[in-house]
Amino acid sequence: MSSKESGETLKPWCPFCGMDVGRPTEAAQRKMTEFPVGRCDCGAIYVCDATGHNIGAAMVECLVYACNDEWDLAWELMPEDDYLTGRVEDYDDVTHQVVPKRNLDGRAVRGVLYFVRLHKEVAEIAERFREKQEALARQEGAAAKTVTPPAPEPRRDPKRRKMRASKQQVRELAAKEEIDVLVDLCLDDGRTLRFLQRLLYDPVEASRYHTAWIMGQVAARVSAREPGQVADLLHRLFEACADSAATPWGMIEAIGSIVAARPDIFGAFTRHLLGFMGDRSTQEAVIWSLGEIAAVRPDLIRKTPFYSTFHFLGHDSPTMRGLMARLLGRIKAKEAAFQVMGLQGDQTPITIYEQGRPVETTVGEQATRAVELINSD
Known part of the structure; x- marks a missing residue:
């Protein structure tokens, strides 16, 4: 009689290679809907849904992890054609065991480990995306203020x-x-x-x-x-x-x-800020926040569809125009250079907050500074 049939607890395993897998851990970058994640030696990625009630979200997040956080790539993939999935049920995240009886010391066990393994060709594409993003981060980060983690x-x-x-x-x-x-x-x-x-x-x-x-x-x-x-x-x-x-x-x-x-x-929270650009009352705060992040990690902004904000350079609010110029300068948006240059003569006074304190400036000053950054090496 197997251990599973006898009801004994088991070590979690990879459904693709059969090897034991380690305990999922929190990802280095925190996300909006985060699940502990792990990686099998065979290349499979797995996440843990401790309740078994969020398997849909877990599936999506696991696939995105496997694609090195390239959401656009993840949405284009087709199951079976591009990747395989698997799951291990009755998983207890407290003891890192599979409990076939679904009850351990009077405590219900309903967890699920969800696995994704990309086909070789797709895995190579995801790896190239990762390498390209890292190269872009190094290139853009060299010209930006660097933040030394405490x-x-x-x-x-x-x-x-x-x-x-x-x-x-x-x-x-x-x-x-x-x-x-x-x-x-x-x-x-x-x-x-x-x-x-x-x-x-x-x-x-x-x-x-x-x-x-x-x-x-x-x-x-x-x-x-x-x-x-x-x-x-x-x-x-x-x-x-x-x-x-x-x-x-x-x-x-x-x-x-x-x-x-x-x-x-x-950094993974950055992309979710754009979700508040549809409300006029929060647009200014979003652009200011993106500008703060862009000062230290412009690559995080470039990973978002930031180009959808370009039209705010012509916004009726001078503060919004100035904040947009500030943001585009910090990410060296050469594709918007001419639009930013058009604001250099705008001497409307505005207040922008830096390090918690108000700084009096003008739209033109922000645009001029942005152009200098865009044209710098």
Whole structure:
């Protein structure tokens, strides 16, 4: 009698090669709908849906992972013709076992490991896409400001007395830009980031931008120790932005600040910002956020259909025109050079926020700076 027939627990295996597979782990880059991911020695990619209720999303994400995050390529592929799929059911993500009885120590087991293996020709195409994107990132990143990821936060003494956060305390620390204390507070009390998020609900624009910048600085360091806490914050911010019954004050700006501070971890969130360009009330925040990310990782913007925003260079809002010029300059958009040059004579004054503080400038100044970047080596 086999182990499966006897109801004994089993080590998870790859349905393609039969080899045991390791425990899926969180991806290096966090995404909107993330599942732990793994790779078999035979080249198959697999993700874990711990509940068994999100298999559709897991299937899509697994295929995109296999395509090295090239969404356009993933959508063009056909099952069987371009890739094979497989699944291992009754998977328990807690113990990394397959439990045929679907119950372990009184706990229901309903997890699924979903596998995708690209055919050789398609895998080679996906690899070429990856190499091309890495080369583009190196080329564009050389001309942009580089961000050195913060060193891992030192482990706190587990015997120390942990701090507890309060709304008033977080408000005061943010106003004083006490980043070190806020980071300690986040690592001690998971409510800290929620309290920071609440500070975004402020009718004063300058206060919202300042809070967004503070959140980016804090999140950058917290994510070096607990990236999941920051990923949860990003999910909440996106959900708040999508709520049609609420005004997303500062939410998109906070997302942009966080991604710009740690694009190595959260860069995959960039493409989702464009989903808010359809609402006039959030367009300015989206372009500002994309500009923040473009300053450090222009390749992340180029991975999105950013060209759909070119027409905003003629927007009736001068701030939007200036922000568009700023964005296109930072990604060296040679394809829009003539349109940007057309704004150099626009002396309309605008305010753009940099590092949480207002900077007085003009549309023409932003356009001139953009042209210089586009024409630089």
